[in-house]
Structure formats: structure tokens, C-alpha cells
Amino acid sequence: MTTINGEVAVGFEGVREAFAANFEQRGDVGAAVCVYRDGRPVVDLWGGVADPETGRGWERDTLQLVYSATKGATATMAHLLAQRGELNLDAPVADYWPEFGVNGKAGIPVRWLLSHRAGVVTVEPPVPLEGALGWDAMVAALAAQRPAWEPGTAHGYHGRTFGWLVGEVIRRVSGRTPGRFFAEEIAGPLGLDFFIGLPAAERGRVSRMVYPKAEVDLSTVPLEVVPAEARELVAALQDPDSLSNRAFAVTDPAEIDFNSAEVQAAEIPASNGIGTARGLARMYASLIGEVEDGVRLFTPETLASATAEQAGGVDKVIMMPIRFGSGYMLPVETNPLTGPRAFGHPGRGGSLAFADPEHGIAFGYVMNSIVEGAEDTRASALVDAVRESLA
Numbered sequence: 188m189t190t191i192n193g194e195v196a197v198g199f200e201g202v203r204e205a206f207a208a209n210f211e212q213r214g215d216v217g218a219a220v221c222v223y224r225d226g227r228p229v230v231d232l233w234g235g236v237a238d239p240e241t242g243r244g245w246e247r248d249t250l251q252l253v254y255s256a257t258k259g260a261t262a263t264m265a266h267l268l269a270q271r272g273e274l275n276l277d278a279p280v281a282d283y284w285p286e287f288g289v290n291g292k293a294g295i296p297v298r299w300l301l302s303h304r305a306g307v308v309t310v311e312p313p314v315p316l317e318g319a320l321g322w323d324a325m326v327a328a329l330a331a332q333r334p335a336w337e338p339g340t341a342h343g344y345h346g347r348t349f350g351w352l353v354g355e356v357i358r359r360v361s362g363r364t365p366g367r368f369f370a371e372e373i374a375g376p377l378g379l380d381f382f383i384g385l386p387a388a389e390r391g392r393v394s395r396m397v398y399p400k401a402e403v404d405l406s407t408v409p410l411e412v413v414p415a416e417a418r419e420l421v422a423a424l425q426d427p428d429s430l431s432n433r434a435f436a437v438t439d440p441a442e443i444d445f446n447s448a449e450v451q452a453a454e455i456p457a458s459n460g461i462g463t464a465r466g467l468a469r470m471y472a473s474l475i476g477e478v479e480d481g482v483r484l485f486t487p488e489t490l491a492s493a494t495a496e497q498a499g500g501v502d503k504v505i506m507m508p509i510r511f512g513s514g515y516m517l518p519v520e521t522n523p524l525t526g527p528r529a530f531g532h533p534g535r536g537g538s539l540a541f542a543d544p545e546h547g548i549a550f551g552y553v554m555n556s557i558v559e560g561a562e563d564t565r566a567s568a569l570v571d572a573v574r575e576s577l578a
Contacts, residue, residue: 262514
């Protein structure tokens with residue numbers, strides 16, 4: 188059995204049980220979970236193996252790449268600038284980034300970047316990976332890109348482009364790259380172990396991600412055997428020219444090795460944030476109230492602006508019902524989190540971070556075993572346990 192390290196407050200023992208079950212029953216290799224309530228940690232657990240190749244164990248300060256859970260950190264930077272009066276989310280992007288205002292993009296407000304309504308989900312032709320890691324080439328390509336649909340008329344998940352789009356606005360307004368801004372304005376004041384652009388000195392703490400072999404090749408699955416609710420998405424994934432595929436093929440090569448030192452050191456604010464579950468939970472706790480040393484990032488007005496629904500319904504890219512605030516995902520029937528006012532962001536393969544102001548809850552879960560699709564119930568089992576503890 189996997190040894191579970193850390194502490195839980197009285198009443199939250201069920202979260203420890205669910206976390207242990209994730210290792211025994213649901214495929215976790217190395218992982219951590221942290222829950223704050225009313226600004227103080229009530230769950231802080233970790234266990235398993237950080238690097239199966241060497242056998243290195245998961246420690247209290249092990250760092251984990253969290254894929255799209257990074258988007259919540261990037262959105263937080265934009266809202267902090269708006270709170271300070273330096274950024275107007277409802278002003279055109281081109282006011283801050285003039286090169287962006289071409290090819291039908293002149294009227295796109297910053298908020299549409301945050302809420303996945305801008306339509307700038309593809310980069311054609313894709314940018315060589317080396318250029319994308321260096322920032323400027325990708326930003327120039329996005330400035331010239333024509334939207335995939337009329338901006339504002341629909342939403343579609345900007346899975347790859349979100350970070351460069353919002354990140355360039357942050358850079359233009361603040362004069363700092365997103366990674367530096369996050370380090371100085373958010374991670375520093377809060378004491379967070381979380382990075383967008385990993386310093387070389389921290390590399391030894393990062394876990395190694397584990398990718399299971401696909402049991403089913405979706406490219407060859409006959410559509411008639413696919414459940415009706417997933418048939419349209421599978422058909423899109425089988426078509427290399429579909430929007431669903433092109434939205435995730437913005438670099439050349441399209442596949443990115445997120446275990447590599449070069450990729451982890453770059454700033455990819457949609458998908459290469461690296462940190463701890465504790466760091467994510469603490470960041471979200473600071474958005475809804477004071478954490479234990481008195482720091483609070485968002486005012487109530489900023490919180491309301493950030494979490495008001497901006498888009499809902501079936502997403503044009505991932506073809507599933509999704510609700511977006513301004514940079515944060517909102518609960519849906521299949522993923523209710525801990526209540527209707529919750530907001531946050533998941534990451535590819537299982538990671539999840541969110542806050543729920545109604546219950547005073549902030550949650551972070553990170554793991555190195557990448558599990559795709561509906562069969563992954565690790566995060567939802569933990570959230571269920573948190574919800575039961577509240578009850």
C-alpha cells in the first residue's frame with residue numbers, strides 16, 4: 188500500500204481515504220492534494236513515486252507540471268492588472284497590442300480572450316517549436332492570424348493559444364513576461380511554490396509524468412460503435428483538418444515533450460505551470476478571502492467580474508458543454524465541483540484547482556500519472572469527499 192503523508196483536519200478524514208483509494212484503485216503513481224477552508228489549510232497530503240525511472244519518492248515539496256490548470260494562474264494575473272486599473276478587460280486587445288488588430292480582430296476585447304470567444308484558436312502555419320518556446324515568434328503569428336469564427340458569436344476552447352494571447356496582453360501592460368509577473372506579484376507575496384517558466388535550480392524537484400499506452404486507437408474506431416454523445420467529437424478527432432485537431436497543433440511538431448527541461452523552462456502560460464497542490468490551493472484561497480497571514484488578492488468586485496458567466500453551451504473545439512467566466516471554468520452538470528459558485532480550471536490528465544466562495548473552499552490536486560477521458564475519476568473522488576466533509 189502507498190504511504191500517505193501529511194495532515195487532515197478533523198472532519199476531513201474522508202479526503203485522506205479518497206486520496207489513498209486513488210493509489211489503490213484509480214491509477215495514481217505520485218500525487219498531492221491540498222484543501223483550504225476559510226483561508227487555512229485543512230487537508231495537505233502527498234504520496235507515491237515522483238519518478239518511476241529512478242524510484243524517487245514524492246516529497247512534501249515535489250513539483251508537478253499541471254497542464255491547463257495553468258490557465259487559472261494566467262487569468263489571475265489579468266484580473267489583478269484590471270483590479271489595479273491598468274487593464275480594461277472590455278477594451279479592445281489592440282489598444283494594448285496594436286499588431287493584433289488585423290484580419291478581423293480589431294474589435295476583440297480582452298475579455299473575449301479570457302472567455303474563449305475570440306476565435307483565435309489555430310496558428311496556420313504552425314510555429315516551429317523552438318520559436319514558440321522563445322515567445323516572440325508565436326506572438327507574431329497570433330497577431331497575424333485570422334479568427335476561426337466570427338469573434339463573439341461562439342466559444343471554443345483556446346487550449347494552446349490562450350496563454351500566449353492573454354500572456355502578451357499581460358506583458359504589454361506590465362512590461363514583464365507572465366512568468367516574471369506571476370513570480371513577483373502573486374507567488375512572492377503569497378509564498379507559493381508555483382512557476383510559469385521553471386528556474387533551473389528547481390528542476391530536481393519536478394516529478395516525471397507517466398503516460399499510459401492508449402488501449403484504443405480513436406483514429407480507427409468505427410463511428411457506429413461510439414456512444415451517440417461522443418460521436419461528433421470522435422469524428423472530429425479522426426479528421427486531421429478539423430478545428431478540434433488544428434486547435435492543438437499550433438507548433439511544429441504538434442506534440443510537445445513536457446518532461447523536457449527546455450519546455451519546462453519556457454513560458455507557456457496555457458499549459459506548463461509547475462508547482463504544488465498546496466501552491467494552487469493557496470492561490471485560489473487568496474482570491475476568495477484572506478489566507479492565514481492576511482494576504483488577499485481579489486476584491487469582491489474583481490471576484491464577481493472574474494466569475495460571471497461569459498459563455499456556455501457546446502464548445503466548438505471540444506464539442507462538449509462548458510461554461511466559462513473570464514479565464515476560469517464554471518461548474519457544469521457533469522462536473523459540479525463543490526457548488527454553483529465554484530470556479531477554477533482542470534489540466535490534462537487529471538490535475539484540478541478551484542475555489543468556492545460560498546463554502547470558503549480552495550482546492551488543488553496534482554499528479555504525474557496522466558489519465559485521459561471519462562474513466563479518470565481521481566479528482567472527482569476527492570471533490571466528492573470534500574463535499575461530504577462540508578455536509
